Each structure stands twice: as C-alpha cells, then as structure tokens.
Amino acid sequence: MFPGSNDDRDLAHAFTLLGACVEMVWHKDARLPEGLCGLGVPGGFSYGDYLRAGAMARFSPVMAAAEGFARSGGPVIGICNGFQVLCEMHLLPGALVRNRDLRFVCKDVDVEAADTGLFADGLEPGRKLRLPIKHGEGAYVPDPARPPRVAFRYAGENPNGSVDGIAGVVNEAGNVMGLMPHPEHAVDAALGGTEGAVVLRTFLAACQRFRSGHGQDA
Amino acid sequence: MSDPVVDRALAHEHGLSDEEWERILDILGRAPTYPELGVFSVMWSEHCSYKSSKTLLQTLPTEAPWVVEGPGENAGAVDVGDGLAAVFKIESHNHPSYVEPHAGAATGVGGILRDIFTMGARPLASLNSLRFGPLDDPHQRFLVRGVVAGIADYGNCFGCATVGGEVTFHPRYRANILVNAMNVGIAQIDGIFRAKATGLGNPVIYVGSRTGRDGIHGASLLASSEFDEHTEEMRPTVQVGDPFTEKLLLEACLEAFQTGAIVGIQDMGAAGLTCSSFEMAAAAGTGIEMHLDRVPQREEGLTPYELLLSESQERMLLVAEKGREAELARIFDKWDVDFAVVGEVTNDGCMTVYWKGEPVVAIPIDPVSKNSPVYERPRHAPADLAERQKLDLTELDPPADLSAVLLDMLASPNLCSRRWVYEQYDQLVQSATVIRPGGDAAVVRIPGTRRALALSTDCNPRYCSLDPYLGAMHAVAEAARNVAVTGARPLAVTNCLNFGSPERPESMWEFAESVRGMADACRLLETPVVSGNVSFYNETSGEGAILPTPTIGMLGLVDDLDHVLRAEFQGPGDAIVLLGETFDEIGGSEYLSVHYGLERGSPPRLDLPAERQLHTLLRTAAGESLLRSAHDLSDGGLATAVAECAIVSGTGCDLGPIPAGRRPDLWLFSESATRALVTCAEADLEALLALASRLGVPAERAGRTGGDRIRIGDAIDVALGEAEAAWADTLPESMDA
Numbered sequence: 001m002f003p004g005s006n007d008d009r010d011l012a013h014a015f016t017l018l019g020a021c022v023e024m025v026w027h028k029d030a031r032l033p034e035g036l037c038g039l040g041v042p043g044g045f046s047y048g049d050y051l052r053a054g055a056m057a058r059f060s061p062v063m064a065a066a067e068g069f070a071r072s073g074g075p076v077i078g079i080c081n082g083f084q085v086l087c088e089m090h091l092l093p094g095a096l097v098r099n100r101d102l103r104f105v106c107k108d109v110d111v112e113a114a115d116t117g118l119f120a121d122g123l124e125p126g127r128k129l130r131l132p133i134k135h136g137e138g139a140y141v142p143d144p145a146r147p148p149r150v151a152f153r154y155a156g157e158n159p160n161g162s163v164d165g166i167a168g169v170v171n172e173a174g175n176v177m178g179l180m181p182h183p184e185h186a187v188d189a190a191l192g193g194t195e196g197a198v199v200l201r202t203f204l205a206a207c208q209r210f211r212s213g214h215g216q217d218a
Numbered sequence: 219m220s221d222p223v224v225d226r227a228l229a230h231e232h233g234l235s236d237e238e239w240e241r242i243l244d245i246l247g248r249a250p251t252y253p254e255l256g257v258f259s260v261m262w263s264e265h266c267s268y269k270s271s272k273t274l275l276q277t278l279p280t281e282a283p284w285v286v287e288g289p290g291e292n293a294g295a296v297d298v299g300d301g302l303a304a305v306f307k308i309e310s311h312n313h314p315s316y317v318e319p320h321a322g323a324a325t326g327v328g329g330i331l332r333d334i335f336t337m338g339a340r341p342l343a344s345l346n347s348l349r350f351g352p353l354d355d356p357h358q359r360f361l362v363r364g365v366v367a368g369i370a371d372y373g374n375c376f377g378c379a380t381v382g383g384e385v386t387f388h389p390r391y392r393a394n395i396l397v398n399a400m401n402v403g404i405a406q407i408d409g410i411f412r413a414k415a416t417g418l419g420n421p422v423i424y425v426g427s428r429t430g431r432d433g434i435h436g437a438s439l440l441a442s443s444e445f446d447e448h449t450e451e452m453r454p455t456v457q458v459g460d461p462f463t464e465k466l467l468l469e470a471c472l473e474a475f476q477t478g479a480i481v482g483i484q485d486m487g488a489a490g491l492t493c494s495s496f497e498m499a500a501a502a503g504t505g506i507e508m509h510l511d512r513v514p515q516r517e518e519g520l521t522p523y524e525l526l527l528s529e530s531q532e533r534m535l536l537v538a539e540k541g542r543e544a545e546l547a548r549i550f551d552k553w554d555v556d557f558a559v560v561g562e563v564t565n566d567g568c569m570t571v572y573w574k575g576e577p578v579v580a581i582p583i584d585p586v587s588k589n590s591p592v593y594e595r596p597r598h599a600p601a602d603l604a605e606r607q608k609l610d611l612t613e614l615d616p617p618a619d620l621s622a623v624l625l626d627m628l629a630s631p632n633l634c635s636r637r638w639v640y641e642q643y644d645q646l647v648q649s650a651t652v653i654r655p656g657g658d659a660a661v662v663r664i665p666g667t668r669r670a671l672a673l674s675t676d677c678n679p680r681y682c683s684l685d686p687y688l689g690a691m692h693a694v695a696e697a698a699r700n701v702a703v704t705g706a707r708p709l710a711v712t713n714c715l716n717f718g719s720p721e722r723p724e725s726m727w728e729f730a731e732s733v734r735g736m737a738d739a740c741r742l743l744e745t746p747v748v749s750g751n752v753s754f755y756n757e758t759s760g761e762g763a764i765l766p767t768p769t770i771g772m773l774g775l776v777d778d779l780d781h782v783l784r785a786e787f788q789g790p791g792d793a794i795v796l797l798g799e800t801f802d803e804i805g806g807s808e809y810l811s812v813h814y815g816l817e818r819g820s821p822p823r824l825d826l827p828a829e830r831q832l833h834t835l836l837r838t839a840a841g842e843s844l845l846r847s848a849h850d851l852s853d854g855g856l857a858t859a860v861a862e863c864a865i866v867s868g869t870g871c872d873l874g875p876i877p878a879g880r881r882p883d884l885w886l887f888s889e890s891a892t893r894a895l896v897t898c899a900e901a902d903l904e905a906l907l908a909l910a911s912r913l914g915v916p917a918e919r920a921g922r923t924g925g926d927r928i929r930i931g932d933a934i935d936v937a938l939g940e941a942e943a944a945w946a947d948t949l950p951e952s953m954d955a
Contacts, residue, residue, distance in 0.1 A: 134374070
C-alpha cells in the first residue's frame with residue numbers, strides 16, 4: 001500500500017473472504033514478504049495523485065521489488081489506481097487519462113472478459129460481469145508501439161471514453177493484469193453484487209499455480 | 219513589520235462591539251496586544267462563541283441511555299452495540315463555498331472528517347445537504363459544479379464513501395448557498411478521545427500540515443457577518459484543503475491512539491490554534507503555555523497574529539503523556555506528518571503564548587471561553603407571516619391532465635433524479651455501503667458486524683419559512699421516517715441550523731421557533747441532539763436572507779442486515795399498501811409551487827405519537843420479514859413516491875381509484891406527514907394489515923406492482939419509460955448545457 005491507498009483494506013478483506021492469506025506491504029519497505037505468490041496493487045489516490053494518477057507511486061521503494069516479482073512471472077493484479085501505477089511502471093502497456101466528461105464516475109457497469117492471460121479459470125472469453133467503477137482517470141489509451149492484450153471491455157455503455165471500450169489489460173506474458181472496475185467491491189451480496197469474486201478467484205488460482213511451480217510452501 | 223496600534227477602532231474592524239471592547243479591557247486590566255485582540259475577536263465571533271444561540275440551544279434534549287457523548291465535543295456519539303459507538307456530526311461551510319465553491323466545499327468535508335477522527339473514530343460515511351439558487355442561472359450552475367466537484371475530490375481522495383444527502387434549489391439561496399457536510403465514523407466506546415488538556419507538564423503537540431496564511435479570520439469575519447459588495451475580496455479568507463495529507467493524518471492519529479499515550483486531542487478548525495488550545499484548556503480547567511516559533515510553518519515571516527488565527531487545514535493539537543513524545547514522533551514520521559512539541563499544560567488557568575521567548579498573549583481562559591458574551595437578541599415574527607399562511611383551495615382550479623402534471627413534478631429540479639450529483643462521489647470505498655445514494659436513507663454496514671446504520675439528512679425550508687416551529691418538527695419527523703423505512707430505529711440527531719442575521723428580529727424569531735420545534739419533536743421521537751452547528755448571517759445586502767433551514771442529520775440502527783428495506787419495488791405481483799392518512803394538505807408543497815407557482819399556506823399537520831407508531835410498525839414489519847419495500851411519502855406526495863418506486867425498480871404498478879369525494883389532484887400530491895408506501899407479498903398482506911391495526915396505524919391496500927406503466931385509478935396513466943425520461947434528464951440537461 002502507498003500513502004493515499006484507500007481500497008487497500010477492501011482488497012485485503014475480499015482476498016481473505018476468498019480464503020487467501022494476506023499481508024499488507026508498506027510502500028517504504030524495500031522487500032516483499034518471503035514466499036509471496038501474488039501481488040495486488042490497490043485502488044485509491046496514491047500520494048494524492050496530484051501530479052498524475054500513479055505517477056509518484058512507481059518511485060516508492062517497494063516498487064522495485066514488485067517489478068522484479070512481476071518480471072519473474074509472479075501474478076500481479078492492479079485495480080484502478082493500481083492499474084494506473086502498473087502502467088506508469090510500464091509493466092502494462094498504454095496509459096490512463098481523464099474521463100471523457102472530465103468528471104469522476106461511480107456506478108455499476110457491465111464488462112466482458114476477453115484475453116485474460118494467466119487468469120482464465122472460470123473467466124472464459126465472452127463472460128459478462130457486473131462490477132462497480134469509481135475513477136476520474138480511467139480512459140485507457142493504448143500505446144501504438146505496444147498493442148495491449150485486452151482482458152476486459154465495457155459491454156454496453158462506455159463510461160469514460162476508453163479507446164475500444166477497454167476496461168482492463170494483461171501484459172505480454174499474461175501474468176500482470178490491470179483493470180479499472182473494482183472486483184473487490186463486488187464480493188458480498190449484502191453490498192450489491194458477487195461477480196467480482198470471479199476475477200479475484202481466477203487471480204488466486206494463478207497465485208496457487210505460481211506457488212506450486214516455485215515449490216514454495218508459504 | 220510591527221503590530222498596529224490596538225484601540226477601539228481596530229476592535230470594531232475585528233467585528234467586536236463597544237461592549238465587548240470594554241469587557242476585554244476589564245478582563246485584562248489593560249489594552250490587549252495585537253495578537254490578543256485577534257484571539258478575542260475569533261473566540262467571541264458568532265461562529266465560535268454561539269453568543270446569540272447558546273441559551274436557546276440549551277433547551278434541546280440531549281440525553282438518552284444510548285448517548286455516549288452529547289454536544290460539546292468535536293462530535294456526538296451513540297452506542298450501536300458490540301462495544302462500538304457511531305460518532306457523527308453535521309457542519310456548515312456555507313460562506314466559503316459561495317466565495318470559492320471548490321475549495322470551500324472541499325474543506326467543509328475535510329473539517330467534518332477531522333471532527334470525527336479526532337474522537338478516535340474511523341470515518342465511515344459522508345452525507346451532505348446542499349441548497350442552491352435556481353438552475354437556470356449560470357452562476358448557480360457554476361456553484362453546483364464547483365461544490366459537487368469539491369466534495370467529490372476531497373471525499374474520494376481521502377477514502378470515505380459519500381452515501382447520501384440532499385440537493386435542492388430555491389431563489390432564496392441565490393446569494394447564499396448552503397453546504398452542510400455530515401460524517402459518521404465508528405469507534406470503540408472505550409476508545410473515544412476527548413478535547414482535554416489535562417496533566418500538569420504534559421506536552422502540547424502540533425501535528426499535521428504546516429501553518430500558512432490561509433483562512434485567517436475565515437470563521438470570525440467570513441462566517442460571522444452577512445455578505446455585501448466586498449464579499450469577493452474575502453476569497454483569501456477561504457482555506458485550501460489537501461485530502462491526501464488528511465488521509466495521512468487520519469492513519470497516523472489512529473495509530474497514535476493505539477499507544478495509549480494521548481491524553482486529549484482537538485482538531486484545529488475554525489480559529490485554528492487559538493480555538494483548539496483554549497477549548498482544550500477550558501475543558502480540563504488547566505492552562506497552556508505555548509511557543510509559536512516552534513509551530514511548523516509553510517513560509518517565512520509569519521507573525522504571531524497570523525500563526526494564532528490561521529485556518530490552514532489538516533492540523534491537530536494533542537496533549538500526550540510526558541516522556542512518550544519520541545514514541546509518538548516515530549508514528550507521525552512513518553506517515554510523513556509534521557510533529558512538533560509546541561508547549562505544555564500548566565495549572566494557572568491562563569493561556570500564555572511566547573514568540574521567540576517574549577510573551578505576546580497572556581489571557582485568562584474561562585472569561586474568554588466558558589464565560590464568553592451571551593446575547594438575548596430581540597425577536598418577532600415577520601409582519602407578512604399571517605398573510606403568507608393563507609391558502610384557499612377553492613381558488614385553485616384543478617388541472618385537467620394529471621398524468622402531465624405528474625411528469626412536470628418528476629422533472630422539477632427539486633424532485634428529479636440526483637444521479638448527476640452522486641455519480642461523482644465514491645459511494646463504495648471501505649466496503650460498507652448497503653444502500654447507495656438515491657433512496658430515503660443511506661445504509662452502511664458497521665464493519666465486522668451484522669448491524670447497519672441508516673443515515674439521512676432532511677429539511678423542508680419552505681415549511682420552515684411558513685411556520686418555523688412546525689417546519690422544524692417536520693424536519694425531525696421526516697428524517698426519522700427516512701431511516702425508519704429502511705427498517706432502522708431512529709436513535710439520535712445532529713443538526714445544522716442555517717439562518718439569516720441574528721441581529722434581525724425576524725431571523726432570530728425563526729431561529730428560536732425552529733429550535734423549539736426541534737426540541738419538541740426530538741423529545742417525542744426519543745432522538746436526542748448529540749452534536750451540531752449554527753450558521754447565522756446567511757444573508758446578503760439587497761438580496762435578503764435564506765429560507766430558515768434547520769437541517770437534521772438522523773442516525774438510525776438496523777439490528778440485522780437481512781432486514782434492510784429498499785425504497786423501490788422489488789418486482790411484479792406484490793401488494794402495494796399505503797400507511798397513514800391523507801388529508802387535503804398542499805400548503806407549502808412542491809405541487810403548489812410547481813403547478814400553481816405559489817408558496818403559501820400552512821405546512822401539513824404533524825401528530826408525533828402517530829409518527830412514532832408508524833416507525834414502530836415499519837421496524838416490526840421489517841423484522842418479521844413482512845415487507846418487500848418501503849418508501850417515505852413526502853415532497854411531491856403519493857403520486858411522486860409511486861413513480862419513484864416504479865422508475866428505480868423498472869417495475870410498473872396499478873393503484874386503485876381515488877377515494878370517492880376526494881379532489882384527485884389533492885389526493886395525489888398532498889404532502890400529509892406520517893405516511894409510507896410499502897409493498898409486501900400477497901401472502902403477507904393479511905398479517906401486515908393486522909399488525910398495522912394492532913399498532914393503530916391506518917393501512918390500506920392501494921394496488922399491485924407489475925407491468926410497464928404507472929397507473930393510479932383513472933387519474934394517471936404514464937408509461938414507465940416516459941416517467942423515467944422526465945425524472946432522469948433534468949439535471950444532466952441543465953448541468954451539461
């Protein structure tokens with residue numbers, strides 16, 4: 001978590017709810033926990049996002065270790081501000097800019113899964129999910145030199161003017177995913193939806209595979 | 219730069235009266251220094267001293283077995299079970315938001331958040347009550363955009379969900395908009411912190427943002443006088459907020475609370491360092507010695523006067539156990555928050571402030587704070603009141619096409635969908651929001667429990683203008699009904715009393731009558747007032763005063779999340795039941811205003827014991843799972859409420875004929891109080907009606923849900939899509955124009 005992360009506890013809560021063992025990593029730490037099998041970069045407003053969303057967080061001490069983990073094939077999911085951070089770090093291609101109408105938007109939207117890389121268990125292409133979005137800088141702009149593997153597209157209304165309705169992408173290797181919708185806010189029927197669990201479960205499944213692949217027993 | 223000569227004339231410039239100047243000379247036995255004059259002027263400002271309102275506010279009921287903390291602290295607190303307290307308060311930021319809408323509204327949110335976490339609570343949900351002039355005025359649209367974006371930027375970045383509130387429009391707010399921000403947080407009951415400077419020799423510590431020149435005299439001059447042609451020049455008195463720093467301050471404070479080393483803490487809000495230190499010492503009966511040159515400063519050259527009066531945001535003053543400074547400093551350092559020991563607690567009952575070793579302020583504390591001036595202002599009813607209360611229904615021709623009237627009502631700025639506003643707010647962060655904005659009350663889960671809080675803000679200023687006593691009672695009753703329809707028990711109230719100048723007898727009368735009505739209603743509904751604020755001087759020379767607006771923030775408790783009710787229909791085939799009695803009451807109503815262009819008559823009658831019974835019925839029926847949905851009937855009456863339930867759910871409805879002998883338009887749009895529109899499964903209808911009869915609440919089957927039209931007898935027949943378009947398009951079309 002970074003100073004200004006807001007959805008950190010929400011994400012930790014959602015992972016715990018789905019049976020994962022969660023440890024919070026402080027941005028000033030230089031190392032990641034031993035035996036880490038997956039990394040979530042939460043939403044919020046890291047460093048206040050005064051310069052540009054995610055622009056400062058990439059320089060946090062812990063992010064060098066995070067980059068190493070991602071490059072070694074470790075599963076990484078960045079949600080909202082986390083997605084912005086991963087793009088700023090170039091772990092994901094493209095960039096996120098101000099919404100089309102220049103206003104923050106918070107509402108439920110429908111998204112459709114496409115190529116979700118390593119995160120495809122129970123998330124076959126074409127699967128539709130209803131997830132909340134809440135962001136002011138969520139319009140995805142691809143980098144022509146590095147076309148994205150599109151993980152999710154908005155189905156129906158494009159709420160922020162993203163190019164091609166892109167709501168989430170994975171990196172070339174398929175182990176790093178970023179998405180603007182908040183699956184961690186859709187894991188509890190009492191709070192309005194459970195379809196976010198599909199996304200988090202497939203992420204946790206990839207984490208489990210990564211752990212067995214590395215023979216670690218954390 | 220040397221200080222100016224302090225004399226009577228300078229005191230006047232500081233908003234102090236002759237009498238107050240004499241009193242200062244008397245307290246000190248000498249003329250004040252320039253920084254001392256500044257201290258007196260802010261401490262005795264209307265905003266900080268409540269000098270015109272204090273005696274009346276003391277008549278409000280403030281006690282109940284579940285009240286943990288009543289008025290007087292940064293916020294009130296009530297027991298919500300499991301050893302937890304809900305800590306809540308509403309506060310105005312009206313004047314700054316008019317002068318600089320984005321920064322003004324943002325710092326309003328920042329201020330109320332600090333009030334909550336100063337108490338040791340993590341802020342859980344925000345609401346806000348906003349009043350503007352008519353939307354056809356481009357300047358009002360500018361203000362709406364700025365205020366909404368300011369609230370969104372601060373709350374979203376800080377990470378506290380904005381879950382509800384109200385937005386209304388009336389010409390009387392054109393020159394004085396209202397921005398009332400409410401927040402509720404959760405604390406351990408035994409972990410509540412108070413603003414007390416106890417313990418001789420304990421360090422007084424400054425944490426948070428550095429002090430700059432912003433907001434000097436924000437509370438004392440900007441908020442304690444009416445607007446005139448110089449208002450534009452007041453912009454530098456508006457503070458500038460930084461939600462990111464506030465977020466760090468929150469996390470650092472919550473972590474520091476866990477050490478047990480903190481004795482007392484106070485937010486530096488209005489009148490900054492001055493007010494916070496005086497309040498902490500006054501509450502403890504101690505004194506404070508402070509060294510201003512140790513205060514973290516944003517720029518060089520700040521004078522003692524400026525340091526004492528600055529309203530720079532995101533700052534706290536705390537008193538800690540002596541010897542534990544280093545332990546606390548480490549926590550604030552971890553969060554990159556400034557930390558400075560600036561003084562210590564004394565026992566001489568005095569505030570002594572030093573600047574580079576020289577004393578610049580030496581003032582006895584009690585005469586300035588506890589025993590500040592109190593005024594009994596003259597008051598009398600407005601001369602035109604009796605005339606305005608007259609309304610002869612026989613002079614109003616009934617409209618021919620009631621379907622068209624319903625569409626007009628749904629499209630009116632005060633009844634239409636507020637989605638354009640609340641979509642800009644993060645409604646979800648912290649994963650607690652059960653009912654998002656748009657219903658009667660917001661519902662948020664208390665983290666880690668099956669319980670939930672129901673939250674609402676309410677006031678009908680038109681009613682209050684026509685009868686402030688009855689109007690204020692309605693505000694309490696409707697806010698309570700708003701939470702009751704979710705299945706909650708109304709527990710307690712926070713209030714934000716927005717009025718014109720207390721120096722004008724009509725305004726003071728409206729205030730006194732409102733407080734009287736509020737006290738009576740809160741007493742009968744057993745919802746004590748635990749916190750609040752008063753905002754006077756909401757008037758502008760040449761434009762007059764706002765409508766009297768005693769906003770109520772109501773907190774209710776739902777014992778089991780599974781029993782939370784939503785306003786909208788829950789599908790086709792359910793029975794629609796009307797609870798309560800409908801009279802021909804359209805005095806001060808939305809219908810009278812929208813269709814006839816009139817604002818007159820008397821507000822609807824209010825039977826508070828009957829109101830209580832209705833709340834009991836709703837809560838009991840929800841607990842027994844007899845209900846599928848419940849919606850409060852208020853602004854716009856039955857027809858509007860039915861349409862809202864249908865539009866939001868996407869399920870139409872068919873209601874029975876208008877009772878024989880009743881004038882259809884009055885039946886459909888009457889705003890009679892103590893009513894709700896509920897639905898239940900047909901199989902539960904008998905049980906529901908029996909329960910209502912047992913509790914003495916009038917209840918009648920009114921129709922059935924289903925289809926894609928809204929039908930009421932042969933009076934109204936509108937396609938759902940047409941109603942939705944009318945309701946949904948008004949704000950986006952106005953705002954994006």
